Amino acid sequence: MSTTIKRISALEILASGGYPTVEAEVELSSGLVARASVPYGASAGSHEATVLTDGGDRYLGKGMQSVVQTIENTIAPELVGQNPLDQKSIDQQMLDLDGTSNKATLGGNAVLAVSVAVARAAAKEVGQPLYRYLADQFQTGLDLESPDQLPQPMVVAIEGGKHADNTTDLQEYCLSSTQSVAPSESVRKVLESYHQLKKILQKEGLSTNVGNEGAFAPNGIATNEAPFGYLVAAIEQAGYQPGKEIGISIDAAASEFYADGLYHLAVENRKLTANELMAYYQTWLEKYPIATLEDMFHEDDWTAWSEFLPLTKKFNVPLIGDDLTVTNTERLQRAIDEQAISAILIKLNQIGSVSETIATCMLAKQHGMMTTTSHRGGGETNDTAMVDVAVAVGSRFIKVGPTRGERVSKYNRLLHIESEIKNSVK
Ligand code: PGA
Ligand code: ZN
DSSP states (O other): OOOOEEEEEEEEEEOTTSSEEEEEEEEETTSOEEEEEOOBOSSOOTTSOOOOOOOSSGGGGTOOHHHHHIIIIIIHHHHTTSOTTOHHHHHHHHHHHHOSSSOTTTOHHHHHHHHHHHHHHHHHHHTOOHHHHHHHHTTOOOOOOSGGGSOEEEEEEEEOGGGSSSSOSSOEEEEEEOSOOOHHHHHHHHHHHHHHHHHHHHHTTOOOOBOTTSSBOOTTOSOSSHHHHHHHHHHHHTTOOBTTTEEEEEEOOGGGGEETTEEEEGGGTEEEOHHHHHHHHHHHHHHSOEEEEEOOSOTTOHHHHHHHHHHHHHTTOOEEESTTTTTOHHHHHHHHHTTOOSEEEEOHHHHOSHHHHHHHHHHHHHTTOEEEEEOOSSBOOSOOHHHHHHHHHTOSEEEEOSSSHHHHHHHHHHHHHHHHHHHHHO
């Protein structure tokens, strides 16, 4: 008799924001055990899978005891006895059990924790690293011959928006490796630039305290454009070529500063129409070494996205959908049909299962779109499954903050994968 799922249990643990999240544990009949925990967003899109919480007073309503109950009392009875080596079927059974389009019944957090824990247990069972197991399960076409093909770091360097107080309206300014080199080299280059950035901000009299994602969150920054100058100087001071080796990636998270049909740039005391905002963005495209642009418009402002895409193509800058597409094949298909984006951000918990996440990555790939797999800003854990997914599907970047344990665990996973690959091709 082949291996089956013997037990699924769950635990309320803490995420980096100081509020709970959920961890699932799966035991196979072979005795192997694996765990997985899930993050949540600070600027979550409204089309994301539901994150269920307990309500009430405990943890200000954000407890996850009910999610633990759901995993142990509703999901576990369905999946115990099943074959862990058929991830699609495991995930499908949970989707059927949930019966909604946004996992409102079980919670995306419950489903994803179990989904990843089963995948991890199954990978252990067959003696493969998680990324290799996922690549085989979903036939992603992964053909890793050299560490140069691994995802490159997109390191959040300055953060504002919902991730910090009194700083930029735009949520993230990242340092991205624009080369294809081994992560041990690109991560080093980007972090050296990040450390130069600290000196530059200090010279400007700006605070170098960090925000949710471990990036600098300088209080009282004058404009949304100012960070570009600091980042270019940081790259240069670190001895690298802006654009050629390290570029700047922006995540505006524009849904967060959109209200009543206008984009409110509080820092600059201006309210812009989508077209005025586009013209503002264009000046940045003309002046700075921009590597990628993400969520530059509201999550339902489809017209603005489609109008903006040709301009980004002219500058050869991928336009990434995040809140717009929420790792959802249906929303991605709409974005393809409406020519709204040329790349997509991938967050497992936006959709809530491993199978659906990889299906979205594969759809993007079929349409020649680059994928960037991302951490979450609200609460992260030390779980590194997002890195294995990024490697399995051939993501161009992983977007993760530069400091704080729950962020560096992702880069460290990438470095371990690089080391494994180097050893296996020797
Ligand atoms: P989040 O946003 O706070 O919703 O996780 C992070 C991001 O978009 O990169
Ligand atoms: Zn985003």
